[in-house]
Amino acid sequence: MPRKISILGATGSIGQNTIDLIRRAPDAYDVVALTGASNIAQLATDAKALNAEVAVTAREDLLDDLRDALSGSGIEAAAGAEAITEAASRPADWTMSAIIGAAGLAPGLAALRQGGTLALANKESLVSAGALIMGEAERHGATILPVDSEHSAVFQALVGEDMAAVERVIITASGGAFRDWPLEDLHNATLDQASNHPNWDMGQRITIDSASMFNKAMEVIETREFFGVSPETIEVLVHPQSMIHALVGFCDGGLMAHVGPPDMRHAIGYALHHPQRAPLPVERLDLTKIGRFDFTAPDDARWPALRLAREVMAAGGLMGAVFNAAKEVALDGFIAGQLRFTQMAEIVEEVLDARASDASLGRGSDDMTLDLVGKADHLARKAAKAAILKRAG
Numbered sequence: 494m495p496r497k498i499s500i501l502g503a504t505g506s507i508g509q510n511t512i513d514l515i516r517r518a519p520d521a522y523d524v525v526a527l528t529g530a531s532n533i534a535q536l537a538t539d540a541k542a543l544n545a546e547v548a549v550t551a552r553e554d555l556l557d558d559l560r561d562a563l564s565g566s567g568i569e570a571a572a573g574a575e576a577i578t579e580a581a582s583r584p585a586d587w588t589m590s591a592i593i594g595a596a597g598l599a600p601g602l603a604a605l606r607q608g609g610t611l612a613l614a615n616k617e618s619l620v621s622a623g624a625l626i627m628g629e630a631e632r633h634g635a636t637i638l639p640v641d642s643e644h645s646a647v648f649q650a651l652v653g654e655d656m657a658a659v660e661r662v663i664i665t666a667s668g669g670a671f672r673d674w675p676l677e678d679l680h681n682a683t684l685d686q687a688s689n690h691p692n693w694d695m696g697q698r699i700t701i702d703s704a705s706m707f708n709k710a711m712e713v714i715e716t717r718e719f720f721g722v723s724p725e726t727i728e729v730l731v732h733p734q735s736m737i738h739a740l741v742g743f744c745d746g747g748l749m750a751h752v753g754p755p756d757m758r759h760a761i762g763y764a765l766h767h768p769q770r771a772p773l774p775v776e777r778l779d780l781t782k783i784g785r786f787d788f789t790a791p792d793d794a795r796w797p798a799l800r801l802a803r804e805v806m807a808a809g810g811l812m813g814a815v816f817n818a819a820k821e822v823a824l825d826g827f828i829a830g831q832l833r834f835t836q837m838a839e840i841v842e843e844v845l846d847a848r849a850s851d852a853s854l855g856r857g858s859d860d861m862t863l864d865l866v867g868k869a870d871h872l873a874r875k876a877a878k879a880a881i882l883k884r885a886g
Contacts, residue, residue, distance in 0.1 A: 502591030537562030623718030646751030661742030
């Protein structure tokens with residue numbers, strides 16, 4: 494019987510790679526919902542090709558365009574954040590959560606309440622509300638599988654292992670577009686320069702986050718939330734080849750490494766077919782041609798985001814939501830030309846420092862709710878926008 498699947502964030506790079514795998518075995522899947530944002534043509538094309546039940550755009554102003562593009566197909570069209578959450582609530586065996594940003598949290602929670610499998614590529618969910626996400630999965634008997642290449646690698650390295658024996662978790666970073674730049678040149682890095690990744694083909698926002706290492710900072714927090722390891726056990730190494738995605742160190746001194754090409758279809762495919770492995774259309778590595786793997790320790794002066802992530806984990810409570818919201822606003826500011834590249838981290842640190850004394854953000858996570866996360870997110874965005882305007886003034 495075909496598995497029922499939904500793809501939240503279908504028009505982004507993760508969504509498109511997921512669709513690529515599904516289209517290779519169309520009889521194995523019944524597509525329930527596809528969601529996207531402004532790329533209506535792609536959303537409609539994929540919805541028709543996969544015979545989805547419903548296609549949803551986050552842009553309410555583009556609903557008529559989506560309806561026109563789906564005319565005669567029999568596929569339901571909808572728009573807006575509530576419509577996306579409703580689509581995520583429709584029963585599915587497997588849901589890809591690939592919406593970018595905090596907007597992915599509510600739909601991800603809705604999918605978990607159906608008790609199926611959530612393939613989680615939306616790192617903001619665990620950063621902002623890790624306790625809420627993991628608790629919801631436990632309450633409804635749902636399974637969460639990581640889709641970030643690093644966390645998928647850790648997950649695979651832990652198969653059959655005892656977590657009590659884990660001594661270290663090492664996630665790798667490419668270093669992004671500016672890993673070899675002189676430190677003094679970073680302040681003047683342009684948007685175009687930050688939007689070109691040396692190894693991965695990704696969307697603009699995550700590519701810039703890679704250059705600033707904010708994506709890796711988020712992944713450090715994700716690692717703590719998903720695997721329940723202490724922050725002190727989590728390490729980051731700069732690995733320019735992007736072929737060793739993570740390593741797990743055990744109490745006997747051994748390291749288990751996951752090695753593969755820089756192709757997101759591996760992590761997606763592992764989650765799609767779990768617990769089995771299935772053939773995937775990814776490159777087979779020739780280690781004799783690669784020749785060597787390089788590693789260096791990340792420089793906090795070049796990538797202050799990593800230091801900020803550790804401060805967020807030490808603070809606990811809702812500070813992850815503050816961190817993520819401030820980061821998203823700072824990234825918007827850089828893309829809009831309101832901030833220099835290095836000022837993104839300055840804005841995030843300023844907001845974290847300002848919110849650290851707010852008792853409402855608390856240290857505990859047992860009483861975390863979507864409303865509280867939303868409040869922390871709102872306050873942080875407001876503070877970040879004010880900080881950006883202050884700089885511009």
